Amino acid sequence: MNERQDTHRNEFVRQKEQQFDALCRMxxxxxxxxxxxxxxxxxxxxxxxxxxxxxxxxQPQFGGLSRTxxxxxxxxxxxxxxxxxxxxxxxxxxxxxxxSRHHHxxxxxxxxxxxxxxxxxxxxxxxxxxxGDFRILDYSITFSGICPHCQTPPDxxx
Amino acid sequence: MNERQDTHRNEFVRQKEQQFDALCRMxxxxxxxxxxxxxxxxxxxxxxxxxxxxxxxxQPQFGGLSRTxxxxxxxxxxxxxxxxxxxxxxxxxxxxxxxSRHHHxxxxxxxxxxxxxxxxxxxxxxxxxxxGDFRILDYSITFSGICPHCQTPPDxxx
DNA sequence: ATAATTGCAAATAGTTTGCACCTAC
DNA sequence: GTAGGTGCAAACTATTTGCAATTAT
Numbered sequence: 001m002n003e004r005q006d007t008h009r010n011e012f013v014r015q016k017e018q019q020f021d022a023l024c025r026m027x028x029x030x031x032x033x034x035x036x037x038x039x040x041x042x043x044x045x046x047x048x049x050x051x052x053x054x055x056x057x058x059q060p061q062f063g064g065l066s067r068t069x070x071x072x073x074x075x076x077x078x079x080x081x082x083x084x085x086x087x088x089x090x091x092x093x094x095x096x097x098x099x100s101r102h103h104h105x106x107x108x109x110x111x112x113x114x115x116x117x118x119x120x121x122x123x124x125x126x127x128x129x130x131x132g133d134f135r136i137l138d139y140s141i142t143f144s145g146i147c148p149h150c151q152t153p154p155d156x157x158x
Numbered sequence: 159m160n161e162r163q164d165t166h167r168n169e170f171v172r173q174k175e176q177q178f179d180a181l182c183r184m185x186x187x188x189x190x191x192x193x194x195x196x197x198x199x200x201x202x203x204x205x206x207x208x209x210x211x212x213x214x215x216x217q218p219q220f221g222g223l224s225r226t227x228x229x230x231x232x233x234x235x236x237x238x239x240x241x242x243x244x245x246x247x248x249x250x251x252x253x254x255x256x257x258s259r260h261h262h263x264x265x266x267x268x269x270x271x272x273x274x275x276x277x278x279x280x281x282x283x284x285x286x287x288x289x290g291d292f293r294i295l296d297y298s299i300t301f302s303g304i305c306p307h308c309q310t311p312p313d314x315x316x
Numbered sequence: 317a318t319a320a321t322t323g324c325a326a327a328t329a330g331t332t333t334g335c336a337c338c339t340a341c
Numbered sequence: 342g343t344a345g346g347t348g349c350a351a352a353c354t355a356t357t358t359g360c361a362a363t364t365a366t
Contacts, residue, residue: 016255045255048252050251050252051251074253082255082257083257084255085254091245093249094206095212095235096244097203097240097242098242099239099240113205114205134263134301134305136263136301137266138301140299140302141297143296144296146293147291148291
């Protein structure tokens with residue numbers, strides 16, 4: 001029943017390992033045991049684990065793995081485009097008095113959040129998909145990029 | 159130049175205060191100075207402030223406001239539907255080895271995150287709006303609701 | 317009056333940093 | 342051999358909790 005899914009997953013893991021290999025060579029990064037293990041575990045899982053969850057899973061398998069390393073390796077993966085960080089860059093809660101459905105833009109540079117009022121987005125009749133027993137109550141679109149304020153970055157050029 | 163915007167904002171603040179009033183009466187909540195002040199400040203701002211930003215802004219204005227209270231009041235606002243929390247419920251970073259564009263479902267109950275593979279979402283040609291000097295690099299849709307696992311909640315009924 | 321709410325201080329959770337040792341290339 | 346990577350302990354930041362004092366109704 002899960003055989004086909006497993007096959008897909010294994011194929012995905014293999015792809016990721018290859019990509020890792022290539023990226024390391026390209027960027028002059030070391031292929032350490034820790035990085036391999038963390039990547040394999042992250043690629044194998046579909047539940048979007050936290051750093052801590054990965055640590056808890058891997059630590060027993062080879063002693064002396066450090067939580068710190070997991071955090072650092074994940075950061076590296078994100079930097080080189082091998083993985084993505086779900087949820088906002090700065091992990092602090094932000095609040096909005098506007099409870100109507102609308103969307104947000106988050107600046108990757110400064111972390112600021114602004115409302116997105118593109119009329120086209122309101123035309124999209126996003127059909128709360130009832131699929132797979134998920135009871136979808138709401139949705140929101142988060143755009144990410146560079147805000148006007150950060151377009152001309154901290155004047156480094158003379 | 160900002161006159162019209164200011165008018166709108168003030169109107170919005172007023173609406174919010176009314177809503178607060180109604181909700182308090184309905185739910186038997188106290189209308190404290192702190193709650194009024196935090197609501198007014200949150201409603202006035204459009205930058206989706208963090209609890210700390212609100213605290214820093216309000217604290218000087220009336221001595222003895224506590225950070226704790228700001229956190230608690232915001233939580234209350236969210237609970238009664240007066241405000242929204244941007245970013246995921248549990249504010250920890252989650253990672254995903256799948257770097258292709260796809261979307262997520264987050265369970266409001268248990269905080270689990272799963273991929274959303276609704277084909278209709280891929281049809282939506284979301285036009286990275288260049289509007290207002292925002293350089294939009296990416297976007298993702300986050301659905302929220304109740305996951306299959308949490309549909310029949312922790313058996314409280316006898 | 318009395319039940320809800322606040323403030324303080326201390327605890328907790330997630331994440332980062334400094335520095336000495338270790339390892340991949 | 343050496344630059345880059347790791348582990349440990351300690352620091353930091355965001356948030357929560359216990360409890361006594363205060364305030365809204």
